[in-house]
Amino acid sequence: MTDNSNTNDKSGSSATGDALLGDQAWRRTDIAGRYFEPTYSGALSFLRRPYREDLSEADIAVVGVPFDGAVTYRPGCRLGPRAIRAASVQLAELKAFPSGRDPFEILSVVDHGDIVLNPHDPATIEEDIYRAAKSVIDTGTKMLSLGGDHFIAYPLLKAHAEAYGPLALLQFDAHCDTWPAFGPLDHGTMFLRAVEEGLIDTKRSVQVGLRTHNDLDVGIRNITAPEVHKLGVEAVLSQIQDVVGDGPTYVSFDIDVLDPAFAPGTGTPVSGGLASWQALELIRGCGKLQMVGFDLVEVSPPFDHAEITSLAAATIAHDWLDVMAGQK
Numbered sequence: 001m002t003d004n005s006n007t008n009d010k011s012g013s014s015a016t017g018d019a020l021l022g023d024q025a026w027r028r029t030d031i032a033g034r035y036f037e038p039t040y041s042g043a044l045s046f047l048r049r050p051y052r053e054d055l056s057e058a059d060i061a062v063v064g065v066p067f068d069g070a071v072t073y074r075p076g077c078r079l080g081p082r083a084i085r086a087a088s089v090q091l092a093e094l095k096a097f098p099s100g101r102d103p104f105e106i107l108s109v110v111d112h113g114d115i116v117l118n119p120h121d122p123a124t125i126e127e128d129i130y131r132a133a134k135s136v137i138d139t140g141t142k143m144l145s146l147g148g149d150h151f152i153a154y155p156l157l158k159a160h161a162e163a164y165g166p167l168a169l170l171q172f173d174a175h176c177d178t179w180p181a182f183g184p185l186d187h188g189t190m191f192l193r194a195v196e197e198g199l200i201d202t203k204r205s206v207q208v209g210l211r212t213h214n215d216l217d218v219g220i221r222n223i224t225a226p227e228v229h230k231l232g233v234e235a236v237l238s239q240i241q242d243v244v245g246d247g248p249t250y251v252s253f254d255i256d257v258l259d260p261a262f263a264p265g266t267g268t269p270v271s272g273g274l275a276s277w278q279a280l281e282l283i284r285g286c287g288k289l290q291m292v293g294f295d296l297v298e299v300s301p302p303f304d305h306a307e308i309t310s311l312a313a314a315t316i317a318h319d320w321l322d323v324m325a326g327q328k
């Protein structure tokens, strides 16, 4: 570290007790700002945010949703929250790029831990995620949810729609996830259900990065991956802005929107996807949207190499937090 001024200010209240002790994820009393801790040691939390059960002073709660019982191909994304937290330590060290902001001086962000889910009783999964999400949203705190497979977005959306009304869905994904269902736990069908139940305002919704076919058109605008490549990031952002407008918007980011070269660690990889830089520029360009929630799903660490996928996921989630800080 050449510049400790933003991370290692022991004169403030950020570090507690003996400054030589790490593990500030649970030692720390102040939820604002950042602090120094070596990237390679200490208790892991997302971006080194303090763990907090009490959300009364938190703007955003990071919540892990470790469930992968709804996948159609490769499993493993129940280990996603853990891997994304581990990969996020590098990003906790410095101010955000390219804004130069410290999002945590502006927003109070805490790690609220993982939702405890019982994989042996699949019938409980949807309700347990929904109730956990509702308990967060009811406090007025926004959620940054780390999956888990994409099915988790259904109970999350339901809880958000109850608080905010029908939502614009901004979905980044190789897949539309609006295919007809084979059964209740399916990560390729939950957005059709959400449309049928009125959780999503289809006229204000956009899917970005698609490169799989569905005969069924549910009326959501889609901007395919080849279109992103042809149009470029700025044109896509302006289309997103036009469709989504300024109403409440839920962002659901399936890591398989990235090309397998940039996100090998995922359950249903599809060639021809976005590069990390395109996805980051798209997220950084969402500052005019009224985003009420965000999930990042489908990171499957057993299929990852050298943290490529979990680092991309952590960076996307970090940059979303920085966008939210920029709006405050």
Ligand code: MN
Residues within 6 Å of the ligand: 173, 174, 175, 254, 256, 257, 268, 298
């Ligand atoms: Mn997908």
Ligand code: MN
Residues within 6 Å of the ligand: 150, 173, 174, 175, 177, 187, 254
């Ligand atoms: Mn998906």
